[in-house]
Amino acid sequence: MTEEEAVQIAEYVAAACPAQKFGEYTPDVWGEILKPYAVDEARAAVIAVARRQPWVSPAEIVTEIRDRRAERIALAHVVYDGNPLETGAESAASVRALITAAADGRTPPQSIRTALGTADRPALPAGTQPTGRAAAALAGVGKAVPRIREGVVNPRAVPCRSCPALPGTSCTTRGRRRQDVHPSRLEDARRAAAGLPPIDPADEQREIERRRAASAAALATQPAPTFEDAT
Incomplete structure (x- = not known):
């Protein structure tokens, strides 16, 4: 003033x-x-x-x-899960900036469920950037929504197919935040960093079923164990 x-x-x-x-x-x-x-x-x-x-x-x-x-x-229920590419000082500055934006009224009110993500809110398609409150909260403090940098694997730059985690937030299991990310999310981030499209869940499921069928067929061709084999 x-x-x-x-x-x-x-x-x-x-x-x-x-x-x-x-x-x-x-x-x-x-x-x-x-x-x-x-x-x-x-x-x-x-x-x-x-x-x-x-x-x-x-x-x-x-x-x-x-x-x-x-x-x-x-x-505002400010939530910031960090960025693996940030230093500790940069992460602390990001948190302070988000809190300042909320105090100034630049981050609109939202429920804690919206801030953290819930099971009834599906994740966005891989590569999709959040809009609305999530984007406004970060853009309002000069922090861009996490994006994929070429050659850099940042799992939190993509949404997770295994849980409702959006870009920039941590994966959850049974409502609890994970220290790591789901393997499927890491794979999506690696593909995105390599310039490849995300895996189609239907194709992934078909590949899982194919492997199961192949394993079952391989086991079926194995001879039954005998007493001599056991000894």
Whole structure:
């Protein structure tokens, strides 16, 4: 908040609370106290406090701003699973940026089920990038949705066929987050890094059935074990 904006807030409070007294240096002091906050946030806080009581102090404005920011963070259910290509410092910066975006209101409210992904929400086709809240949350803080880089295998850059994990999120098993990723997701990431199309689930199932049939046929041709074989 600038000095001019601090004067505007002081005048705003004077208009909302006509019985409240202001001195010559009141705007200067208020400007120092409210400097870390945006003028729009302060103006909204003044209205909220003035609706409850006839006096408005800068401390009450700060408390109101912090409460609203904390509320927006809680409603956004910020989730960031990290990127294997990031350093620890970069990952921490990404988390801080996401939290700041939520506090500023640039990340819309969402349920924890939406943030984490659920069994009743199917994964996107391989190679599809998330849209809506997921994309807005990352784009709003200058972080692009994880994408596949040529020659780099990043399993979290693709959705998982074995669980509802979307790009940028971890795989889950029975609702619990996994430390690793499902083998099918790793294979899809390897194929994507090599410029190959994702595996068709139907083709994969046919290949599994073919291998099972071949194994069964091989076992059927083996002679039955005898007593001498056992000894």
